[in-house]
Amino acid sequence: MSPDVSGATPSVRQLHCPDGANIDVYCSGSGPALLLVHGWSIDHRSFAPQIEPFSREMRVITYDRRGFGKSTAAPDLSAELDDIDCILDSLGVSQVHLLGVSQGGRLALRYAATRPHRLASLILQGAVLDGYAAEESPEEQLPLGYYQELALQGRMAEVRRLWLEHPMMSAGVNDPALREEIRALVADYSGADLTATTPPARPFDVDVMAALQKIDLPTLVITGALETSGRKAHARKICELLRGAREIEMAHSGHLSNLTEAESYNAAVLAFCRAVESAA
Secondary structure, eight states: OOSOBTTBOOEEEEEEOTTSOEEEEEEEOOSSEEEEEOOTTOOGGGGHHHHHHHHTTSEEEEEOOTTSTTOOSOOOGGGHHHHHHHHHHHTTOSSEEEEEETHHHHHHHHHHHHOGGGEEEEEEESOOOTTOOOOOOTTTSOOHHHHHHHHHTTOHHHHHHHHHHSHHHHTTOOOHHHHHHHHHHHHTOOOHHHHSSSOTTOOOSSOHHHHHTTOEEEEEEEEETTSOHHHHHHHHHHHHHSEEEEEEEETTOSSOHHHHTHHHHHHHHHHHHHHHHHHO
16 A cells, blocks of 8 residues: 555655644645545555555645654644644645545544635545444443553554454455455554553544534545444434535445545545535
């Protein structure tokens, strides 16, 4: 899952954040800006199937979040909204289409709640909504506390194995080659956020749910038919709160629809962005 897909080779620049952290930023294509924010335990390479198709029409920006991939920055969710600001500012982007997957979707929602003026649209895949508690079956729950215990014991191989078996990483992933690509991505996950002194999922200091109700922002929520019941509930709640939000379902996917149904996923995202740009 290299960033070099079908001839689309992003340029790379290293961003120096105000706090001294360095983050690699990858850019390709031209047109309206689209920033892709990856999920937990993976990195920017998880968007490999999107880079070339999106770059035909848009200026595509990806990066490795703090604690993931090649980023040398220590994991810190509280710093990541400023990171997005720094990325956009460094590229001269005043407004962006923001696509967030899973934990990246949580960050995208926080960004929308606090900086809606910087967004042309919001695209969410398997996102978590801060302040909303959805019922989940035991097998669907994400046992971060247990993973953290294992990581602190130096048992990261077991963390990776258990995570790859979790429904969020396995549902709808039927192609052996894709399973191997996902395994390779997770193999590079260091677990730095799990062993950090700060909790990996500490509360956000803004009421995201209240803020979203005041925003009228074009929003596309993408949900796999095989997604966990909890994440489906989060998707429904997001659509209730955000005016201008609509949800589409990927018929054969779970949590990783951008990988398992890339062609349909890409077409839906591009059609949505075109419609937003036409209406602007």
